[in-house]
Amino acid sequence: MMKHVVIVGGGFAGVYAARGLLKRRDVKVTLISKRNYFLFIPMLHEVATGGLSGYNLAEPYRGILRGKNFSFLQDEVREVDLVKRRVACAHGEVPYDYLVLATGSTTNFFGTKGAEEHCFVLKSLEDAFRLKNQVVRKAEEAFMAKEKDVQEQKLSVVIVGAGPTGVELAIEMQELLEQICKSNASFHGRPSVYLIQRGDRVIPQIPRLQGDAERQLKKHGVHVLTGAGVTEVRKDGVVLQDGRIIAADTVVWSAGVKPSIVKTIPDVAGEKRCLVVDAYLRLLQFPEVFVIGDCATYIPEGEKTPIPMLAQVATEQGKSVGKNLARLLGKRELVPFSFKLKGQFISLGKGYGAGFIGPLKLTGFKAWWLNRTIYLFKILGAGNKLKTAWEWTLNLFTKRDACEH
Amino acid sequence: MMKHVVIVGGGFAGVYAARGLLKRRDVKVTLISKRNYFLFIPMLHEVATGGLSGYNLAEPYRGILRGKNFSFLQDEVREVDLVKRRVACAHGEVPYDYLVLATGSTTNFFGTKGAEEHCFVLKSLEDAFRLKNQVVRKAEEAFMAKEKDVQEQKLSVVIVGAGPTGVELAIEMQELLEQICKSNASFHGRPSVYLIQRGDRVIPQIPRLQGDAERQLKKHGVHVLTGAGVTEVRKDGVVLQDGRIIAADTVVWSAGVKPSIVKTIPDVAGEKRCLVVDAYLRLLQFPEVFVIGDCATYIPEGEKTPIPMLAQVATEQGKSVGKNLARLLGKRELVPFSFKLKGQFISLGKGYGAGFIGPLKLTGFKAWWLNRTIYLFKILGAGNKLKTAWEWTLNLFTKRDACEH
Incomplete structure (x- = not known):
C-alpha cells in the first residue's frame, strides 16, 4: 500500500x-x-509600510503543489x-x-507586562494590514488634534527589537509617516520612530551589516535607543528599564519568536x-x-x-x-542535515539595501536590486513573481500606499 | 473672508x-x-472574484486632492x-x-426576509474581500465534505439581481469557482452560479447589451432564472416566489440601492x-x-x-x-445640469466585454480592452493606473487569486 x-x-x-x-x-x-495559502513572511514589513500590496506574497497551496497523490486540508x-x-x-x-x-x-513577548495586549506584531498578512491601518488612522487623528503632545503621541511608533525585521520596519515606517505628513500641506508636526534594542548594537545576528544599518537609520532620522530594555507596554506607550516613558499610540513587538x-x-x-x-x-x-x-x-x-x-x-x-x-x-540510507548560510540581505529604505553573498559585500541600490532579485526567485507562483517585480519597479517612482483598508 | x-x-x-x-x-x-481613500467601486466585482487585488482601486484623498486651501477630515x-x-x-x-x-x-433589500442578515453585498473593499474569502473557504469545506448534496450547497453561489454588476459578477464567479475546483485533481464535483432576476430579461437598464450578456452567461454555464422573485434569504439558500428553494451557502444581493x-x-x-x-x-x-x-x-x-x-x-x-x-x-450666473449617457461597457469574463460609445457597438476582446482603457483614465493616481494596467494584462495569462486572505 x-x-x-x-x-x-x-x-x-x-x-x-x-x-x-x-x-x-x-x-x-x-x-x-x-490558511489556504503559502505566505512569503520575510516581506511583511513592506506590506505594513505601504510598499507592497501584500496579495502577491500569498499563493494558494493548490496552485503550487499539484498531483493526484496530493491532498490539502484547510x-x-x-x-x-x-x-x-x-x-x-x-x-x-x-x-x-x-x-x-x-x-x-x-x-515571544518574554512575559513583558502589557506587551501581548497592546503590541502589533508581524506574523501574518492580517497583522501587516492591521499595523498599516493603525498608522494611517492615527495620522489622521493627529491632523485633527489641537494639542502638540497629542499630535506627537499619535505620530510616534515604537519598535521593540532591532533585529533585521525591526531595522527594516523602522526605516520604512519613517518613510511612510513622512510621506503622510507631507501630504497634508497645512500640518507642521513631525513623526517619530523609536527603535529599542536591549543590546549595544542593532542586528546582533549579522555583525557585517551593523555599520550600514546604523548609518541608514541615522540618515532617516530614526531614534535608535540601544542598551534599553522595555519593562512595560501600555496603550499609550512603553516604559523603559531606566524609568523613561516613550509616549506612542503604536508599539510593534519585533523582539523575538x-x-x-x-x-x-x-x-x-x-x-x-x-x-x-x-x-x-x-x-x-x-x-x-x-x-x-x-x-x-x-x-x-x-x-x-x-x-x-x-x-x-x-x-x-x-x-x-x-x-x-x-x-x-526507496529503502536507501538517510543523509544528515547540514546548513551553511549562503548570504543575507536587508532592505534599508526605498531603493537602498545591504548584504553579502559569501565573501562579497554590497550596499546601496545594487544590494537592494539583488535582494529583490533573490526574493523573486523564492516567491512561488509565476503570476506573483511578475506582479511583485512590477510593484517593486513602480515603487521606485511612486508613493507608498497610505489607504486605511 | x-x-x-x-x-x-x-x-x-x-x-x-x-x-x-x-x-x-x-x-x-x-x-x-x-474612510481616507477614494474607492473605484465599479470594479469591486473583480476583487471579489480574484481578478484584481483591490488595493489599486483605492487612492488616499490626500494624494489626489492637494493645496493649502484643502482640508480632509476622516x-x-x-x-x-x-x-x-x-x-x-x-x-x-x-x-x-x-x-x-x-x-x-x-x-436596498426591499424588506426581503433574511436578506440583510444573510446576504453578501458589494459596496466596499471589505465587502469584496469578505465575499471572496467566503467562496474560497466554502470550496475548501466542499472538498472535505463526504455527501454530494453538502458539496453542492457549499459550491453554489446565488446572485440576486441581474443588473450590470450581477451579470459581471456571475460570470467571473463561475470562472473563479471552476478554477478552484480544477486545482483539486481528486475532486469531481461542479460549482453552480445562479443569477436571479425578477423581470424577463437580464440588464433591463441597457437593452442593447442584453443579447451579448445572455449569450455569455449561457456559454459560461451560469443558471439564469428570470421572472423569479426571492421571498426569503436563509443561511443555507433562498426561497423563490413559486416555492422553489435553491440550496446555497453563499448569497449575494445585487438587486438595488x-x-x-x-x-x-x-x-x-x-x-x-x-x-x-x-x-x-x-x-x-x-x-x-x-x-x-x-x-x-x-x-x-x-x-x-x-x-x-x-x-x-x-x-x-x-x-x-x-x-x-x-x-x-465669482458672482456669475449658474448653469443648469444636463446629462447625456456617453456609452456603457460591461465585462463578461476573462478578456471578453460588450458595450457601446454613442452609436458604436463593440463585443469581445476589443470591448474588453476599451472598457479597461476607459476605466484606467478614470482611476485616480498615476501609480494606481500603472499597477492596474499591469494586473489586467497579467490576468489574461495568469490565474485568479484564490487565497482566503
Missing part, C-alpha cells in the same frame, strides 16, 4: 518538504494548514497521537505513516516547550516523525546552541526532509 | 466636486469621509444643521458657507427618504446646499423619473457643482 506522509504547517519548511516529495509517485502527501490541528500515528483536526482524524511537523513560530508546538501524546516537548531533533531532523523517540523549521530545535554535532530560526534554514530543512523521506521509501 | 465649502462624502460625486473647486485659490474646501457625519449651517461630526462641528452632500447609496441620507435639521428628506434637487442640483429650500450623486433625487424638466444612479452621473454632477460653486463665488 502507498505510504501516507502528513505535513502539518505550510510555511517555507512544510512547502519545500511537500515539493520534494511530490516528485515521487509512490507516496500520498497531505498538507494541513489553517484545518486546525488540535493534537497529534504519536503512538497511534494520527493527527486530530477540527474536521476529523488523519492517520499517517510518516509525519512532518512544520508549525513555525509565534511571537518562540517555537509553535502542537500538543502531542505522549508529550515530547516537555517543560521546555521544544522539540529536539537528531541529525536527520527526526524526533529522538519517534523516528517516523520529522520536525523542521522554526518549531524544531536542532543542535548540530559539536555545537552548543541550536541553529537559528531563519527562512533559509526552514527551506533547506524542508528540502532535506523531502529527499530523506524519498530515500526512506 | 474666504468662503468655506464643506463636502460630505468622497465617492465620484464628492471627489470631482472638490477637484473642480480646488482650481480656485479664493475658497476653502473641506472633504469629510469615513470623520463620521452625524447630523447637518441646515439653519445654523454646520455639520456635526464625531470629532466636532464644522461650519460651512456652502455644503455639498454626496453621501452615496446603500444596498437606495440613497444614503444624513440626518438634517429641519428634516428635508421627509417620509420618502429622498433629497429632491432643482436644475442646479440645489436643495429647493436651502439653495446653499448642493446634493449630488446617488443620494440626490434629480428629475430633469419634462421627465417623470429621476436620473439613474450611475458613476457617470455622479462624476458629471460633481464636475457641474464644482463649476457652479466657482461661478457663485
